[in-house]
Amino acid sequence: MRRILFFLIFGLSGLSVLLSLGFWQVRRLEWKNQILAEIEARISQPPVSLPASPDPNTDRFLPVAVHGQMQPEEIHVLVSVKKVGPGYRVISPFIGDDGRRILVDRGFVSTDGKQAERVSGSMEVTGNLHWPQEIDSFTPDPDLEGNIWFAREVTMMAKALDTEPVLVIAKSETDPTVTPLPVDTSVIPNDHWQYAVTWFGLALVWAAMTLYFLWRPGVRPKS
Structure with missing residues (x-):
């Protein structure tokens, strides 16, 4: 029973961490898409005169x-x-x-x-x-x-x-x-979806391995 409890706690803890990382990347993806939309909107605005002292942060694009x-x-x-x-x-x-x-x-x-x-x-x-x-x-x-x-x-x-x-x-x-x-947004990295898929994939593999260890012979309690 102790071995089952150990594998269960260890497996659920790891699964929780991997899922948290996946959902964090999803939230980052939403944030990045919003930033890219704002950049696209700025790029396509009507041109203005060159500012007297352009700032690399506020005047980018x-x-x-x-x-x-x-x-x-x-x-x-x-x-x-x-x-x-x-x-x-x-x-x-x-x-x-x-x-x-x-x-x-x-x-x-x-x-x-x-x-x-x-x-x-x-x-x-x-x-x-x-x-x-x-x-x-x-x-x-x-x-x-x-x-x-x-x-x-x-x-x-x-x-x-x-x-x-x-x-x-x-x-x-x-x-x-x-x-x-x-200038366009294609050169700005936006890999959060790929990272999210990776973390969720690892979570699926972790869950499968946890079930395997829980149900393999020698771990289940004998009837």
Whole structure:
């Protein structure tokens, strides 16, 4: 009887923990979906003028429109696009009519288009402010000689191109050789449903194993 009681308490305790983790992930999924909906709504709002002092937290994804001069200098950030393959994001300095010098993510070019000459000069850029967080401990340092960067780090790019640490991700592009990669929520991780399924699956396996141990010969009391 003591062995049965031990397996029962141990099994129910483990099952309770696994189910709690699963339901916690479900609640996190609801929270994350709400956040993503708010971001989507903000991305699609009408563009406004560039704020005087954009904040990476409160102004992230803010739609803006700037008019000025696109500069010919470029930073090339190595990326891979689904169904297209590897290439580069083209980041260029942009001098607004007010004299402010900011960064613009113009979009994607193939590896063959890395050295191509692109349209610069007077234009209007509509897009979203963003401060991507793409660097981790495994990200290599940029190859400055070959102009190959492995992540968009706004502060580093701004220093390299002598701009404000402000990045606009363009929604459209005047150069036909550049494919815009506008901001959307597809790049924001939302794995809570997969985690929930994993925890609930483990709970099911735990319950089955508990029943097995309770009913296997040598554990059940003899009649």
